[in-house]
Amino acid sequence: xxxxxxxxxxxxxxxxxxxxxxxxxxxxxxxxxxxxxxxxxxxxxxxxxxxxxxxxxxxxxxxxxxxxxxxxxxxxxxxxxxxxxxxxxxxxxxxxxxxxxxxxxxxxxxxxxxxxxxxxxxxxxxxxxxxxxxxxxxxxxxxxxxxxxxxxxxxxxxxxxxxxxxxxxxxxxxxxxxxxxxxxxxxxxxxxxxxxxxxxxxxxxxxxxxxxxxxxxxxxxxxxxxxxxxxxxx
Amino acid sequence: xxxxxxxxxxxxxxxxxxxxxxxxxxxxxxxxxxxxxxxxxxxxxxxxxxxxxxxxxxxxxxxxxxxxxxxxxxxxxxxxxxxxxxxxxxxxxxxxxxxxxxxxxxxxxxxxxxxxxxxxxxxxxxxxxxxxxxxxxxxxxxxxxxxxxxxxxxxxxxxxxxxxxxxxxxxxxxxxxxxxxxxxxxxxxxxxxxxxxxxxxxxxxxxxxxxxxxxxxxxxxxxxxxxxxxxxxx
DNA sequence: TTACATACCGACCACCGGTCGGTAATCAAG
DNA sequence: CTTGATTACCGACCGGTGGTCGGTATGTAA
Numbered sequence: 104x105x106x107x108x109x110x111x112x113x114x115x116x117x118x119x120x121x122x123x124x125x126x127x128x129x130x131x132x133x134x135x136x137x138x139x140x141x142x143x144x145x146x147x148x149x150x151x152x153x154x155x156x157x158x159x160x161x162x163x164x165x166x167x168x169x170x171x172x173x174x175x176x177x178x179x180x181x182x183x184x185x186x187x188x189x190x191x192x193x194x195x196x197x198x199x200x201x202x203x204x205x206x207x208x209x210x211x212x213x214x215x216x217x218x219x220x221x222x223x224x225x226x227x228x229x230x231x232x233x234x235x236x237x238x239x240x241x242x243x244x245x246x247x248x249x250x251x252x253x254x255x256x257x258x259x260x261x262x263x264x265x266x267x268x269x270x271x272x273x274x275x276x277x278x279x280x281x282x283x284x285x286x287x288x289x290x291x292x293x294x295x296x297x298x299x300x301x302x303x304x305x306x307x308x309x310x311x312x313x314x315x316x317x318x319x320x321x322x323x324x325x326x327x328x329x330x331x332x333x334x335x336x337x
Numbered sequence: 338x339x340x341x342x343x344x345x346x347x348x349x350x351x352x353x354x355x356x357x358x359x360x361x362x363x364x365x366x367x368x369x370x371x372x373x374x375x376x377x378x379x380x381x382x383x384x385x386x387x388x389x390x391x392x393x394x395x396x397x398x399x400x401x402x403x404x405x406x407x408x409x410x411x412x413x414x415x416x417x418x419x420x421x422x423x424x425x426x427x428x429x430x431x432x433x434x435x436x437x438x439x440x441x442x443x444x445x446x447x448x449x450x451x452x453x454x455x456x457x458x459x460x461x462x463x464x465x466x467x468x469x470x471x472x473x474x475x476x477x478x479x480x481x482x483x484x485x486x487x488x489x490x491x492x493x494x495x496x497x498x499x500x501x502x503x504x505x506x507x508x509x510x511x512x513x514x515x516x517x518x519x520x521x522x523x524x525x526x527x528x529x530x531x532x533x534x535x536x537x538x539x540x541x542x543x544x545x546x547x548x549x550x551x552x553x554x555x556x557x558x559x560x561x562x563x564x565x566x567x568x569x570x571x
Numbered sequence: 572t573t574a575c576a577t578a579c580c581g582a583c584c585a586c587c588g589g590t591c592g593g594t595a596a597t598c599a600a601g
Numbered sequence: 602c603t604t605g606a607t608t609a610c611c612g613a614c615c616g617g618t619g620g621t622c623g624g625t626a627t628g629t630a631a
Contacts, residue, residue: 109578109627133367137619148620150579158619227457259534260541263505267542270504271497300493307494308501311545343596343609371588382589384610392588 116154119144120168123161128212131221132162166229169213173202174236181240188248189319193326195244196309199272200327203279214280230273241265245313255314267312271305302327350388353378354402357395358446365455366396400463403447407436408470415474422482423553427560429478430543433506434561437513448514464507475499479547489548501546505539536561 110118122143126135137158141151155161180198184191203210217226242265248254249261256264278301286294306327310320344352356377360369371392375385389395414432418425437444451460476499482488483495490498512535520528540561544554 107579107626112578115578136617138617147580149581149622152620153578153580221458223457223461224455227461257538257541260538263508263535263538263542266508267501267505267546271501274497274500301497304491304494304497307491308497308546311548312501312542314545341595341610346609349609370586372586381611383591383612386589387609387611 112154115146115150116164119146119151119154119161120164124165124168124212124216127162127165127219127222127225128215129219131219132224133221162225162228166225166232169209170229170232173199173206173209174233176202178236178240181244188244188251188253189315189323191244192248192313193323195241196272196323197326210276210279211283214276214283217276218280233273234269237269238265241268248313253319264312268309271308275301275305346388349380349384350398353380353385353388353395354398358399358402358450361396361399361453361456361459362446362449363453365453366458367455396459396462400459400466403443404463404466407433407440407443408467410436412470412474415478422478422485422487423549423556425478426482426547427557429475430506430557431560444510444513445517448510448517451510452514467507468503471503472499475502482547487553498546502543505542509535509539 119140123135123140126139126143137148137151140161141148144151155164177195177199181191181195184194213229216222217229242261245254245256245261245265246258249256249258278297282294282297282301284294285291285297303324306324307320310323315323353374357369357374360373360377371382371385374395375382378385389398411429411433415425415429418428447463450456451463476495479488479490479495479499480492483490483492512531516528516531516535519525519531537558540558541554544557549557
């Protein structure tokens with residue numbers, strides 16, 4: 104009974120993470136059990152708790168594993184881009200889009216997990232994590248944009264407006280998931296239209312929230328053309 | 338050990354609900370145990386399961402208990418008000434506001450529960466419940482408003498736009514909770530300013546999302562003056 | 572070889588949500 | 602005032618959960 108196979112800690116850790124991620128895509132977090140993860144990862148309970156301090160810690164790690172690189176690249180785009188606030192905002196949004204199409208399978212996993220009933224804790228923390236990373240940067244950007252006259256926004260509006268922008272970006276996965284469903288069901292045209300409509304609506308609404316002029320709105324929308332939606336089946 | 342006190346089922350039910358609500362305001366849902374509810378409500382486990390089919394059913398009932406009347410009054414305002422889409426939308430928002438100030442202690446409970454870590458399942462379902470009730474009505478309203486020329490909105494934008502409006506309304510509790518904290522800490526002026534700023538920002542952002550003219554936006558903002566925020570200590 | 576750190580094991584624990592056979596209160600009918 | 606059916610309620614009990622811990626195997630460096 105004791106085939107004991109020693110693995111480099113990092114490999115074991117990511118094996119556990121992979122097992123947990125897959126289980127989460129099938130059940131809600133409360134019905135994903137440590138025993139289940141342990142079985143799927145082919146390790147003992149003791150081994151599991153050697154690598155993770157609690158069941159919750161696994162979820163936290165899964166979230167970081169799935170989202171960290173995307174958030175980082177978006178914030179980095181915002182920080183490194185030169186130009187006015189609109190240009191930087193466009194770079195920020197585009198970076199997120201690029202990440203989504205480059206890591207389509209990751210996005211797909213997130214969508215599958217978030218679609219499961221009972222995964223509210225997962226999605227809540229994912230969102231918390233994202234907001235924690237993105238909100239300060241966006242607030243600063245919007246403030247700067249308002250100061251330089253690029254955006255039309257009073258100081259008191261900035262907070263709620265940024266929350267709206269974040270909500271818009273973070274709720275995109277629902278549409279993506281819906282489109283994936285159509286694509287898998289043999290309606291790729293419909294899928295593409297849904298994604299295109301969504302992105303257009305996002306651009307238009309972001310422009311309204313930020314108080315952009317027609318010309319500015321067009322420039323924002325332009326920055327995100329060519330995004331295929333990467334509707335690969337999985 | 339067996340002081341058996343029989344109560345009218347409804348009274349017992351609401352006693353259990355009250356106990357559960359109070360416990361939820363202190364712990365997250367996963368650390369609120371049936372035994373805890375049972376102790377607080379002074380009933381046995383068997384008695385508990387005579388009135389509720391599961392732990393989850395209690396949460397569902399708590400949600401309905403807290404939110405149903407507010408949602409109903411908002412939708413009713415939308416349905417019964419005569420006039421153009423802007424008037425009806427204003428009535429809808431105002432009805433929600435009125436309910437919030439009339440039932441300040443209920444709002445306070447919601448805020449306290451939602452602020453607890455680990456209550457994502459509660460808040461997720463509350464939000465689901467609210468969206469389920471409000472979204473169809475709002476979508477129809479916005480469509481009608483766009484058709485009659487009151488709002489400026491393409492068909493594909495309507496869905497995401499309504500989601501934005503709902504997010505704006507459903508995230509108000511955060512600000513309210515923050516303001517309550519200030520009020521309780523002896524800074525009622527600051528509290529009032531926070532609430533006033535928030536409501537102004539909401540009006541402005543809703544106007545932008547709906548594509549209202551200056552005059553329309555002013556009319557929308559006017560409909561919600563006089564809301565005191567009802568910052569009663571609890 | 573030896574000595575030490577660490578990856579890993581699995582029996583064990585307290586406690587959880589939920590079940591069930593039984594008991595006591597209530598009330599309508601005779 | 603009985604009787605009998607109904608229902609509110611009780612608490613011992615169950616399978617399974619997340620988490621612990623003393624112990625064992627494995628790798629590494631002297």
